[in-house]
Amino acid sequence: MAHVLTWTQHLDEVTSADFLRDRLAPGRVDGLVEAISDIRAANEEARRIANVKTAHGLSESKTWMWVACIPQGVVEALEAVEPGIMQNQRKFYRWLRVHPEWQTAKYQSACIG
Numbered sequence: 300m301a302h303v304l305t306w307t308q309h310l311d312e313v314t315s316a317d318f319l320r321d322r323l324a325p326g327r328v329d330g331l332v333e334a335i336s337d338i339r340a341a342n343e344e345a346r347r348i349a350n351v352k353t354a355h356g357l358s359e360s361k362t363w364m365w366v367a368c369i370p371q372g373v374v375e376a377l378e379a380v381e382p383g384i385m386q387n388q389r390k391f392y393r394w395l396r397v398h399p400e401w402q403t404a405k406y407q408s409a410c411i412g
Contacts, residue, residue, distance in 0.1 A: 335368045
């Protein structure tokens with residue numbers, strides 16, 4: 300019996316850095332993932348120095364903070380498979396939790412089930 304992937308499993312597979320790494324020009328994904336990792340480390344250090352409790356979403360000062368750096372092609376794949384995912388916090392953060400390679404800050408969201 301063949302294993303059939305759910306839409307979320309398929310979406311998780313095709314939007315992972317590992318999947319893209321195998322299909323794009325050598326070094327293209329690695330450079331992006333490394334840059335995002337550097338941003339995440341800098342955000343965490345800034346958060347530690349400033350003694351801020353949250354590093355994502357709407358901050359205590361009512362300014363928005365960056366949570367992810369997602370390539371346009373990945374965003375287009377997300378929207379093609381699950382229209383509106385970028386506007387649905389529960390779905391977006393569920394997907395982002397599975398893909399820490401695109402996160403620019405560590406976070407905990409009450410939206411994640």
